Every structure is written in C-alpha cells, then in structure tokens.
Amino acid sequence: MKIIADTHAHTLASGHAYSTIREMAAAAKKRGLKALALTEHAPEMPGTCGLFYFQNLDVVPREADGVRLLMGAELNIMDPDGTVDLPEKTCRDLDIVVASIHPPCYGLDHTPEENTRAYVEVMKKPYVNIIGHPDDGRFPFDYETIVRTAKETGTLLEINNSSMRPQSSRKGTRENILTMLELCRQYEVPVTTGSDAHVDVDAGNFTNVREMLDYCNFPEELVITTDWDRLKEFLGIR
Template sequence: MKIYFDIHTHTTASGHAFSTFKENLEEAAAKGLTAYGMSDHAPAMPGSAPEIYFNNFKCIRREVMGVQVYTGVEANIMDYQGNLDLNDSILKKMDYVIASLHVPCLKSGNAKENTDALIGAMKNPYVKIIGHPDDGRYPLEYERLICAAHEYKVALEVNNSSFVARSGRQNAAENVAEWLAVAKTYRLPVILGSDAHIYYDVGDVSESIKALERAVYPEELVLNARKDGIEYVLNGRG
C-alpha cells in the first residue's frame, strides 16, 4: 500500500520528542511523501509548547522541499465530557486537530466514561481525528465509538507507535483488530499515523498496514492511500 501523507508527528516542541521540524520534513521528502503534518502536543502535556507556539504557524510555508506542509495539534482530552486543552479560537487556526487520551492529562475511567470523553471531543467541530483509540489502559465501547465517528465524520487512527512494545500502550494489537472489525461494517474511513517522536519514524506506518491487511480492511477507506484523502480531516471540510 502506497502512503501519500503522514500528519501525526512530533517535533522537539512537544518536549519529549527528539527531532526538529526541518529534520522531520527532510525525512518526509526522502520517503516520497507528498504531504507532511506537524501535530505537537497541546500545552496540558507536561513539557509541551505554550499556546503562543500554536498561534504562530502563519510563518511556515505551505510547501517546502516539494512537500505540502500542514500544521495541526494533538490536543489532550481533559475530562469525560471531551473538553480539550486549547480553546476554539486557537483550534480554528489549525489545519487539523487530533484529539487523544493521555495518561498525564486524564485518569482512565470505565469504558463508558472513556468512550464518552472521545465522543465529546468528536462533537467539537475542529476535531477531525481521534488518536490511538487502542490503549488498553483506556477501555472503550468500540461499537458506540464507531457509530459516533460515522455520525460526526471523524477518522479513527491506526497508530503505528501503538504496536511498539516500548510505547507503553497495552493490548494495542488486539484492540485495533477489534475496532477495525466493527469499523469495516460501517465502512468508516481510517487514517494511519506514525506518531513519530524522532525523524526516522516519519512516514513509517508499516505495522499499521499489517493490521489493516490482517483485518482485510478496504484500501479505499484508508485516507493516506489516496492523494485527496487528507481533505477528509482538514478544517473547513464540508
């Protein structure tokens, strides 16, 4: 499967990533990606960038090294109602918003509470992607989650880093297999993300592709496999 873009990546601005925007972009170009997205962690993640960082993306060119550049954020879900750690005045300036559950930002509840948190985030009009809905530390009601993703036209992410043991996420392979089986019945668009925290992982979604192959997931529903697939997750989408 050919992948055209990777928009879940982190730079040193996230506080716990190890490569710069330039290094990541060079890797995207070297791997033949047509588009690259930077999605640093929002401020509630310890050590991450302050709000002013996300307000200054206007200085970044739209095309660099022949690669289309998109600027987004991985926002942190802060409560079981799905509220995020950046307000809408900033979120609306992003090309796209990933909303995710992270241990430093929200203690896991039960499956209903965690699912409520993700669905609440989906209701925010600027949220286009739910990041890594696969961590066993946050049990989820997958049928209800996928129904909501279908209703709100939000893509669920098959996160490559989740398959790496050192990521800390629990039972990710089994959980991804479970939710892909449900998502396939709804013909839900999915997005692949490297979740790169160092340059050489940019564009590497090899484990995510293997998960899709095991699930026999239709390639036409994989957004990264289409040049125009990125339009589904950009702000301003109709």
C-alpha cells in the first residue's frame, strides 16, 4: 500500500514543533509524498499561533520542492458541546481542517458519554474534514457511534502515526485503532493517515500506520491517502 499524502503535521508556528515549512516539505519529498498538510494548532493550544496566522495563509505558496502543501488547522475541541477555537469563516477558507481533543484545552474529567457527544457535535460541522487521533484511551468514547457518524457526515477518521510511538502520552492507542479499523471496515468508512509530525524527520513517517493497516488487512480503497485525485475531490481543491 503506497501512501501519498500526510494530512496532519506541524511547523514552528505551532509553538512546540521544530521545523519550517520548507524543511517539512523537503522531508515529505524524500519520503515520496505528493501532498503534505500543515495543520497548526488553533489558538487555544498554549504557545501556538493566533487567529491572524490562519487568516493570512493565502500568502503561502501551495507547492514546495514539488510537494503540494495543504495549509490548514488542527482545531481544539473545547467541551462536550463540540465548541472549537476558530471561526467558521476562517475554517472554510483553509485547505484542510482537523479537529482533535487535547488535555490542555478539553481537560481530562469528562465521561465517555460526554466525549462521544463532543466528537459527534464536531463532525456535524461541515467545515471539519478529519477527526485527529481518535485513539487516546484518556478520552474513552463509543467507537461504533463515532464511526457511524463519520459515515453520515462524510468525516474522515485519522490513523495517527505519532499516537503509536512508545513515548506517546496517549493511552491504549493500538488497541483503540484496531477497534476503529474493524468498525470502519464493517461500515465502509474511509480513513486518512497523519504523521502528526512535530519535526521534519517525522513528516510522512507512517511506519506504525502501515503496520496496523497490514496487521488487520485493511482495504486499500478505504485509505483515502493512497489516491491523490480522490483526496483532492474530498477536500474540494484543484
């Protein structure tokens, strides 16, 4: 299975990432990618960039080193009502929008029912393309509900390479990803692949992702990042 796009990565602008746009693009090129999404953390994440950063992204060329750049954001899901931290108009002007739960913004004290509701409400927002790292056992939720909602709303669920690093703070990720993949196969829900790279050497690194996809013999036709034309159509870009 050849993965040609990374739909979740960060640059220096996110505050706790360490490489520039050009460094990330060069690394993606070395890994043979056609496209790289740079999805900086939205404003409520401590240390990241502000609103105007996202409103000014039209100045950034959409190609570097022959790699198509998708300039976007990783929204923070703020509460069980699915509140996010960028205005809808700003999100609609981006190439790609990921929404994720992070402890500094969402907290660690919500119930599985509240976590499930948070994801469902976010997926109802038509400008959200992807749910980022829905694999962290610190935020348990009902996987069947989330997979079925993803199918209904046309939202992609992410297989996150960084989540499966041995040093990751996320809990139970491999088991949770396997559960999600089996449900995605059952309901024919496509997934996307994100390195969640915070430094250039990890851009397009899908070592753990490929291992999981191979382990469960996941259908290639349900991995949207194996087909650039299909991904472009999904995102509505040229």
